[in-house]
Amino acid sequence: METFTDILSAITPVSGETRTIFDPATGETVGEAPVHDIGDLERAIAAATAAQPAWAALGHDARSAALLKAADAVERSAEELARLLSREQGKPLNGPNARFEVGACAAWLRATAATPLDPETVVDDGESYAELHYKPIGVVGAIGPWNWPMMITVWQIAPALRMGNAVVVKASEYTPLSVLALVKVLNEELPEGLLTVVSGGREVGARLAEHPAIGKVMFTGSTATGKAIIKSSAGTVKRLTLELGGNDAGIVLPDADPKAIAEDLFWGAFINTGQTCAALKRLYVHEDIYDDVCEALTAVAAAMPMGVGLDEANVLGPLQNKQQFDIVSRLVDAAKGAGARVLVGGNPEAGQPGYFYPTTLVADIDNDNPLVAEEQFGPALPIIRYSTVDEAVAMANGLDVGLGASVWSSDPTEARKVAARIEAGTVWINKHGAVDPRIPFGGAKQSGYGLEFGVEGLKALGVPQVING
Numbered sequence: 001m002e003t004f005t006d007i008l009s010a011i012t013p014v015s016g017e018t019r020t021i022f023d024p025a026t027g028e029t030v031g032e033a034p035v036h037d038i039g040d041l042e043r044a045i046a047a048a049t050a051a052q053p054a055w056a057a058l059g060h061d062a063r064s065a066a067l068l069k070a071a072d073a074v075e076r077s078a079e080e081l082a083r084l085l086s087r088e089q090g091k092p093l094n095g096p097n098a099r100f101e102v103g104a105c106a107a108w109l110r111a112t113a114a115t116p117l118d119p120e121t122v123v124d125d126g127e128s129y130a131e132l133h134y135k136p137i138g139v140v141g142a143i144g145p146w147n148w149p150m151m152i153t154v155w156q157i158a159p160a161l162r163m164g165n166a167v168v169v170k171a172s173e174y175t176p177l178s179v180l181a182l183v184k185v186l187n188e189e190l191p192e193g194l195l196t197v198v199s200g201g202r203e204v205g206a207r208l209a210e211h212p213a214i215g216k217v218m219f220t221g222s223t224a225t226g227k228a229i230i231k232s233s234a235g236t237v238k239r240l241t242l243e244l245g246g247n248d249a250g251i252v253l254p255d256a257d258p259k260a261i262a263e264d265l266f267w268g269a270f271i272n273t274g275q276t277c278a279a280l281k282r283l284y285v286h287e288d289i290y291d292d293v294c295e296a297l298t299a300v301a302a303a304m305p306m307g308v309g310l311d312e313a314n315v316l317g318p319l320q321n322k323q324q325f326d327i328v329s330r331l332v333d334a335a336k337g338a339g340a341r342v343l344v345g346g347n348p349e350a351g352q353p354g355y356f357y358p359t360t361l362v363a364d365i366d367n368d369n370p371l372v373a374e375e376q377f378g379p380a381l382p383i384i385r386y387s388t389v390d391e392a393v394a395m396a397n398g399l400d401v402g403l404g405a406s407v408w409s410s411d412p413t414e415a416r417k418v419a420a421r422i423e424a425g426t427v428w429i430n431k432h433g434a435v436d437p438r439i440p441f442g443g444a445k446q447s448g449y450g451l452e453f454g455v456e457g458l459k460a461l462g463v464p465q466v467i468n469g
Contacts, residue, residue, distance in 0.1 A: 021177055024090040024318045025308045025354040031088075033176040036200040038207055041168070045213050047193035048139045048166035055194050056136040056164035063162055064113035069189035071109035077185050078102045085150060085178045086309035086317075090355070095315030096271050105154040105182065111437035112158040117458045122466070129469065134462030136164030137215040137239065141208040143229070145220050146174035146320055147275040147377075150182045155452055156218040157186075157195060163461040168214070169197040170205050174321055212236050216461070219243070220277065223401070223446050241450030241460055243443060246403030247281050247375045249396035250432055251418060252293055253389070253409040254286040261408050261430065262296035266304070268406065268432030270359060273306075273316050274379040275324070278404040280432040282372050283383045284392045290385045294363050297383070298343045301359045306379075308354070319355040319378055328357050328378035331371040335382065340365035345380070367395050375401070389418060397423045402444035406432040 018032040055063065074081070082098040091097040120132040142156035149172060157167045171179035176199035183197040198204055209217050209232035216239040219229050226244040233240060250268065252261070268280040285293045306316035319325040325348075332346050345360030360380040362371060372382045386392040396405060405424040409415040412429055419427035425443040428434060435441055435453070442451040450460055 021088055023087045024320050027353045031177050034199050036198040041198050041204050041207055044168050044196040044198055047196055048168050049213055051191055051193035052166035067109045067113040070186045071106040073185050073188045074106045084181055088175050088177050090309055090317040090320050091272055092309040092314040092317050101151045104151045108154045108437050109158050112162050131467045133465045134459055135465050137463055139214055140165045140167045141214040141217045142167055143170045143205055143219045146172040149175040149178045152220050153179050159457050159461045163458055166194050170208050171197055171199045206232055209233050242448035244448035245375055245401055246277050246447050247399055247401050248404045250280045250283045250406040251392045252285040254288045255410045256408045258289055258292040258296040262300045264431055266300045269381045270379055275377055278433045284386050287385050287387055294343055297361055301344050301361055319357055325355040328376055328380055331376050332360055332380050335362045335365055335369055335371040338369055393421045400445055401447045403447035
């Protein structure tokens with residue numbers, strides 16, 4: 001297992017421009033990240049282009065075996081990767097956070113390697129015969145976010161590599177060290193040049209999206225940036241998978257048991273301190289059990305320790321950056337100003353180090369309040385009262401995003417009926433945000449398009465080819 005110092009020294013350049021990365025929990029220096037430019041990107045793309053044909057020629061079995069070895073490499077360095085991630089991103093080591101994220105990287109690599117993708121016979125009637133195959137695209141550009149920097153990078157690169165592509169990763173400017181370290185570890189088991197990472201600004205990401213040698217772009221991030229990538233990619237008609245912003249709704253039906261669902265509701269909303277695209281961000285609760293749900297959720301929230309991620313006792317951390325802290329503060333202040341009732345939190349301590357915003361629950365809030373209508377992406381959950389299921393479904397569907405949603409009920413059959421009426425890419429029953437490498441995942445409306453995970457995710461990283469005859 002490599003030490004934390006080994007990983008940082010290997011990814012910190014000995015010359016060239018760098019940028020200091022600070023711990024969002026303490027303000028302390030984590031390390032120096034390289035600031036790559038367009039020239040660095042061009043060299044990475046050239047290396048990927050050169051390495052890709054031999055990789056594609058290996059076939060699925062050999063590529064899957066390499067992914068399994070890469071998973072082993074992640075596990076060898078798991079603790080040091082988790083500690084680096086905790087310091088750079090802010091998330092605690094324990095709970096569904098840093099160690100969980102690194103473990104998910106290894107698990108996703110293995111699941112991707114194990115997913116079968118055989119040629120599909122589409123017609124065989126004695127007169128006509130046709131098969132559907134999927135060929136490598138070439139070089140894939142992967143642009144990831146700062147909230148789950150390692151895990152989402154693996155979501156992008158694992159299927160791309162499995163399908164015979166090379167990958168150039170553009171790391172978020174907020175969390176470059178985590179992604180640089182992850183790629184370094186993966187490259188212990190991958191051919192040289194096949195997987196590269198650049199750590200640069202927006203101009204590097206824009207060039208990656210428009211570059212003629214890039215056959216596909218995978219992006220996870222804001223809807224606004226996704227729209228810019230669509231425009232940049234149009235000139236070369238790139239394939240795209242876009243997982244964009246969400247403002248996920250949860251609907252609690254009147255037959256639900258408030259105490260039984262409270263902890264799952266909490267983690268659906270506050271996993272990664274609320275900094276998750278498919279987190280529960282607005283909760284609609286039937287008037288008959290509204291007060292009981294508020295009481296049960298408040299009890300759970302009050303018991304969850306928040307603090308510096310390297311402290312083993314904590315399960316909630318800071319916001320990753322000041323910009324996000326300011327967004328959450330603005331939205332909660334707007335709710336308080338409109339007369340909403342703060343059940344817990346809502347009062348960050350001034351003058352303390354780190355971007356800590358306390359776990360916040362806001363009740364008696366109007367559906368058109370900014371805390372409900374805008375994606376907060378942080379530890380503040382609005383709880384909206386409703387009278388009829390039709391009213392709740394209308395409010396849940398009232399925004400232009402639709403990544404995920406959930407329905408909570410003691411009657412799964414009734415919950416599925418309501419789920420079918422919700423405009424979202426995934427609707428969970430009695431849970432929220434539970435992704436699975438075997439189950440396709442993607443958004444509706446302006447939450448993006450394209451599917452990840454499972455067989456459909458593999459297909460999205462290939463070019464379909466029909467052999468007819």
